[in-house]
Amino acid sequence: MDRQAYDELKKVIDRHMELYYNEDAPMISDAEYDAMMRDLKEAEKEHPEWVTPDSPTQKIGGSAKREAGVKVTHNVPMLSIEDVFDTAEVTAFVSRVQERHPGCAFSVEVKVDGLSMTLRYARNTAGELALTLAETRGDGRIGEDVTANALTIPDVKRTLDLPYDLLELRGEVYMTHEAFERYNEKQEEAGKPPAANPRNLAAGTLRQLDPGITRERGLSMFIFNIQDGPEEILAEHTGAMDILSRAGVPVVFHRRCTTAMEVLDAIREIGEMRGELPFDLDGAVVKIDHTAWRTEFPAGSKYSAGHIAYKYPPEEKIVEMDEIITDVGRTGKLTFTGVFHDKDTGKPARLCGTSVSRATLHNQDYITEMKIGIGGWYRLYKSGEIIPRLNGCVREPAEVFTAPKNCPACGEPLVREADTADIRCINPDCPAQLVRTISYFTSRDAMNIMGLGETLVEALVGAGYLKNIADIYRLKDRRAELIEAGIIGKEKNTDKVLAEIEKSKTADPVRLLTGLAIRNVGVSTAREVMRHFDHLYDLTTASREDFLAIPDIGETTAEDLYGFFHRESNVTLLDELRLMGLNMKKAEEADAGEALAGQTVVITGTLPTLGRKEAEEYVRRNGGKVTGSVSSKTTLLVAGEAAGSKLTKAQQLGIRIVSEEELRAMCRTDTQED
Numbered sequence: 107m108d109r110q111a112y113d114e115l116k117k118v119i120d121r122h123m124e125l126y127y128n129e130d131a132p133m134i135s136d137a138e139y140d141a142m143m144r145d146l147k148e149a150e151k152e153h154p155e156w157v158t159p160d161s162p163t164q165k166i167g168g169s170a171k172r173e174a175g176v177k178v179t180h181n182v183p184m185l186s187i188e189d190v191f192d193t194a195e196v197t198a199f200v201s202r203v204q205e206r207h208p209g210c211a212f213s214v215e216v217k218v219d220g221l222s223m224t225l226r227y228a229r230n231t232a233g234e235l236a237l238t239l240a241e242t243r244g245d246g247r248i249g250e251d252v253t254a255n256a257l258t259i260p261d262v263k264r265t266l267d268l269p270y271d272l273l274e275l276r277g278e279v280y281m282t283h284e285a286f287e288r289y290n291e292k293q294e295e296a297g298k299p300p301a302a303n304p305r306n307l308a309a310g311t312l313r314q315l316d317p318g319i320t321r322e323r324g325l326s327m328f329i330f331n332i333q334d335g336p337e338e339i340l341a342e343h344t345g346a347m348d349i350l351s352r353a354g355v356p357v358v359f360h361r362r363c364t365t366a367m368e369v370l371d372a373i374r375e376i377g378e379m380r381g382e383l384p385f386d387l388d389g390a391v392v393k394i395d396h397t398a399w400r401t402e403f404p405a406g407s408k409y410s411a412g413h414i415a416y417k418y419p420p421e422e423k424i425v426e427m428d429e430i431i432t433d434v435g436r437t438g439k440l441t442f443t444g445v446f447h448d449k450d451t452g453k454p455a456r457l458c459g460t461s462v463s464r465a466t467l468h469n470q471d472y473i474t475e476m477k478i479g480i481g482g483w484y485r486l487y488k489s490g491e492i493i494p495r496l497n498g499c500v501r502e503p504a505e506v507f508t509a510p511k512n513c514p515a516c517g518e519p520l521v522r523e524a525d526t527a528d529i530r531c532i533n534p535d536c537p538a539q540l541v542r543t544i545s546y547f548t549s550r551d552a553m554n555i556m557g558l559g560e561t562l563v564e565a566l567v568g569a570g571y572l573k574n575i576a577d578i579y580r581l582k583d584r585r586a587e588l589i590e591a592g593i594i595g596k597e598k599n600t601d602k603v604l605a606e607i608e609k610s611k612t613a614d615p616v617r618l619l620t621g622l623a624i625r626n627v628g629v630s631t632a633r634e635v636m637r638h639f640d641h642l643y644d645l646t647t648a649s650r651e652d653f654l655a656i657p658d659i660g661e662t663t664a665e666d667l668y669g670f671f672h673r674e675s676n677v678t679l680l681d682e683l684r685l686m687g688l689n690m691k692k693a694e695e696a697d698a699g700e701a702l703a704g705q706t707v708v709i710t711g712t713l714p715t716l717g718r719k720e721a722e723e724y725v726r727r728n729g730g731k732v733t734g735s736v737s738s739k740t741t742l743l744v745a746g747e748a749a750g751s752k753l754t755k756a757q758q759l760g761i762r763i764v765s766e767e768e769l770r771a772m773c774r775t776d777t778q779e780d
């Protein structure tokens with residue numbers, strides 16, 4: 107397997123791990139997955155230097171992680187509840203039970219849309235009734251041990267102050283709307299796909315390998331049943347809920363009812379709470395309160411006897427599409443928003459107590475599949491009761507919407523990525539992406555312009571000072587104006603930042619190449635590329651084959667490089683930067699000399715711009731000898747941030763200590779004198 111195939115395999119496995127653990131939607135069999143992992147391990151055995159901490163082989167089996175797939179057979183099967191969709195069926199159920207047991211009570215409860223979990227408590231040697239096992243439902247008879255993750259849920263009590271030796275509780279694990287939104291916001295920031303609904307995300311979160319992730323995402327739980335325990339708590343369901351509640355256990359919202367009328371009222375009450383609940387509602391459960399009678403009303407082997415679940419009709423409206431708005435996000439990705447009205451009222455649609463007039467249309471594939479266009483009619487519902495979604499086309503539009511070919515922000519042609527449904531603007535000067543592009547250019551990994559961070563870049567873009575990367579180097583021409591406006595600060599601060607900008611012109615071209623933010627070209631790739639070119643400008647005349655000939659550069663990266671350097675606007679940018687005096691020439695020729703001849707140099711700490719290897723090369727290029735430890739033979743110590751014992755030792759030995767800047771100054775003087 108070559109490096110590219112290895113990287114590809116890593117990506118594929120990561121995707122399937124994500125599907126399995128985070129989205130709870132595996133797409134391949136365990137056997138196929140195992141075979142891929144075997145191939146990956148094989149390749150890593152052959153090339154141990156390829157292994158990084160993010161390799162899938164490094165993610166599983168760590169001691170801090172939960173062991174995946176430990177199966178547990180439930181003491182009491184975890185069955186589901188038979189659904190009914192009509193209140194008449196509810197009345198019939200109540201009548202059937204009360205015919206045999208007049209005066210029988212029922213508990214009507216909120217059915218949370220999450221996933222079921224059983225908690226087993228047993229008295230331990232310390233005399234506490236402590237949690238010993240948490241199990242997922244699985245197939246109802248055999249589930250998975252998720253104890254480590256359950257313990258991260260604040261609603262799950264580690265110990266219970268109750269006078270029993272054994273207690274088994276069943277409840278629903280769920281994710282609140284707030285936690286769900288928080289997760290999706292983070293996903294969006296990271297450029298990853300959002301979770302479809304709180305239920306799936308809760309399921310994936312509960313089964314995480316790393317309990318730290320479960321804790322961070324935040325799950326909640328309500329108890330709704332006693333699976334096993336002493337008779338005194340088992341006998342009456344609502345009585346048991348009261349006992350648990352007094353012991354501090356969060357129990358599900360419930361109402362004890364004694365007539366069919368009360369049961370229907372409770373169902374209506376829960377239905378009216380729907381829009382206000384902080385979680386998704388899956389219906390209302392009606393269960394016989396006196397647990398011994400439940401078995402007399404079986405509902406089939408799959409279902410719990412003596413229970414029914416009433417499902418509320420989905421809240422849905424038919425809307426007519428008025429407009430489709432396209433926007434460019436900060437990462438260049440095109441987003442689509444549908445604007446519509448309720449076709450019956452002509453106003454925004456009312457759903458779950460809120461007005462809805464727009465919905466995200468995801469991407470072009472979704473739009474095409476859903477036949478979305480102006481004038482079309484669509485079913486609208488609120489998924490997870492919060493996010494409005496279209497759910498099928500009712501009347502097709504005259505024309506299905508197609509994404510524009512050019513960026514709505516800058517007019518440059520848009521690019522559809524081959525492996526995703528995303529359409530992007532890749533123009534680095536696009537105003538929609540400008541703040542991000544420029545702050546990446548000035549960042550530590552790239553040009554390292556101190557003081558010119560994202561906040562300041564945003565202010566300068568906002569005030570019209572920066573329209574592209576080259577404008578950074580034009581700021582000095584507007585010094586007086588900038589000081590007047592006070593955007594950077596007063597005179598002193600403004601000059602400091604302007605000086606940093608000037609200083610960056612001499613940076614290694616690797617930094618400049620990194621700063622151009624070409625897709626797939628980070629610092630290490632940029633360094634590799636510049637090993638094969640003397641001048642950054644030479645990249646504008648390189649062919650695809652030239653890029654492919656560089657070791658470790660695959661076809662995708664070669665294509666990205668070629669595409670970037672053969673785009674006219676980018677060549678213009680490079681021309682401008684070159685005219686402004688930015689260094690594009692490789693260091694070897696620019697700063698080689700004999701300034702350090704006869705010096706034995708030790709480098710310690712983090713240097714502001716040079717990496718360790720770069721610094722060593724720099725010293726050698728200038729005639730010095732690099733050694734690893736400080737001794738009486740050492741003549742020069744180059745010290746950066748967080749220098750430790752070597753610095754102390756050099757001070758003790760009276761060795762000359764210089765910063766990176768001073769080192770460069772020493773070398774520069776020499777080359778100029780030559």
Ligand SMILES: [Zn+2]
Nearest residue numbers: 513516531536
């Ligand atoms: Zn654009």
